[in-house]
Amino acid sequence: MTSPIARWLRASWGLVLTAGLAGGCASPPASRGAQDTVAFAPPADSLIPHDAAGRSILRGRALLAHTRDSLPAHVGAALQCVSCHPQDGRQAGAMPWVGVYARYPQYRSRSASLSLIEDRVNDCFQRSMNGKALDPASAEMRDIVAYLAFLSRGVPVGARVAGQGLVPLKVARGDSGRGATLFQVNCARCHGAGGAGTAAAPPLWGDASFNIGAGMARARTAAAFIRRNMPLDRPGSLSDQEAADVAAYITSQPRPDFPGKEHDWPEGGAPADVPYRLLSQPAPPPRH
Numbered sequence: 001m002t003s004p005i006a007r008w009l010r011a012s013w014g015l016v017l018t019a020g021l022a023g024g025c026a027s028p029p030a031s032r033g034a035q036d037t038v039a040f041a042p043p044a045d046s047l048i049p050h051d052a053a054g055r056s057i058l059r060g061r062a063l064l065a066h067t068r069d070s071l072p073a074h075v076g077a078a079l080q081c082v083s084c085h086p087q088d089g090r091q092a093g094a095m096p097w098v099g100v101y102a103r104y105p106q107y108r109s110r111s112a113s114l115s116l117i118e119d120r121v122n123d124c125f126q127r128s129m130n131g132k133a134l135d136p137a138s139a140e141m142r143d144i145v146a147y148l149a150f151l152s153r154g155v156p157v158g159a160r161v162a163g164q165g166l167v168p169l170k171v172a173r174g175d176s177g178r179g180a181t182l183f184q185v186n187c188a189r190c191h192g193a194g195g196a197g198t199a200a201a202p203p204l205w206g207d208a209s210f211n212i213g214a215g216m217a218r219a220r221t222a223a224a225f226i227r228r229n230m231p232l233d234r235p236g237s238l239s240d241q242e243a244a245d246v247a248a249y250i251t252s253q254p255r256p257d258f259p260g261k262e263h264d265w266p267e268g269g270a271p272a273d274v275p276y277r278l279l280s281q282p283a284p285p286p287r288h
């Protein structure tokens with residue numbers, strides 16, 4: 001089910017975009033399509049200004065790279081933001097932050113509300129980092145948003161950027177038994193045989209991992225990330241099915257809870273791989 005706000009946003013952004021593309025000339029309004037996707041072009045560091053704005057951008061980038069040490073009260077996991085958004089958020093196909101500032105405000109079905117970029121950042125603090133939200137008015141949030149906005153230079157509001165998000169896999173289901181073997185062969189040398197992380201790589205499950213409410217705790221999201229980005233030294237070496245298998249294994253392991261998770265997707269529309277029961281879903285039939 002799509003909410004009226006989501007439909008309104010899509011419709012009005014479509015209008016703004018097509019008006020912008022028509023550019024005041026007499027050509028007929030362009031229809032939505034490939035022209036709404038802009039190239040993946042992270043700005044060069046030389047474009048960071050040498051002033052207060054530039055210092056804020058650099059502090060923001062440092063917070064995202066050293067999140068746990070810089071903001072210990074807000075991070076419960078042994079993770080940095082860049083553990084999942086590599087290259088300081090500049091890696092295509094790995095949920096890059098390039099253009100992200102131009103994608104918010106955004107209606108999100110998980111909360112059934114309109115999220116500001118600060119809300120989206122805090123979602124990852126609370127779920128992916130198993131921590132606590134930042135005050136949206138804090139200096140730290142301002143610096144983080146300054147960096148995200150810098151990475152979004154030149155991207156039109158509402159546009160898609162090539163390589164944004166993850167490339168979903170066609171394989172719907174993984175086999176966690178096969179995944180366990182694949183994990184030991186391909187992942188354990190960096191992430192540890194017990195998934196708890198080593199000096200070479202962060203944890204994938206257990207107390208120091210992301211919590212159950214995180215996007216990475218969903219098998220399809222994890223599979224799509226792993227397929228393109230892991231093993232770190234041999235990305236792309238697993239097949240779609242192997243990535244789905246290893247993701248099924250990782251997401252079946254224990255990790256911290258996220259209290260209140262049952263209130264997610266209050267108006268429906270939850271993806272099939274959400275690993276917990278939702279109040280908006282009908283109760284399963286009683287077992288006999």
Ligand code: HEC
Binds near residue numbers: 079103164166214
């Ligand atoms: C455990 C992995 C993980 C960690 C750690 C993590 N994120 Fe995320 N992040 C995700 C996933 C998964 C998504 C959703 C991607 C999608 O749906 O395409 C996401 C999405 C985002 C988005 C929205 C991207 C978009 O294209 O709309 C932002 C902004 C973001 N994260 C910021 C952060 C920040 C800031 C931190 C650190 C406080 C962080 N993330 C830590 C996994 C992570």
Ligand code: HEC
Binds near residue numbers: 190202203238
């Ligand atoms: C050569 C070392 C290495 C290998 C092998 C490796 N990883 Fe990683 N992985 C990393 C590092 C380092 C990061 C943190 C991101 C970064 O620094 O680029 C990471 C991050 C991750 C993340 C997101 C952060 C987190 O800890 O939740 C996932 C999920 C992941 N790896 C899964 C896998 C899987 C599955 C395999 C096996 C198919 C694998 N990795 C193999 C080094 C490795």
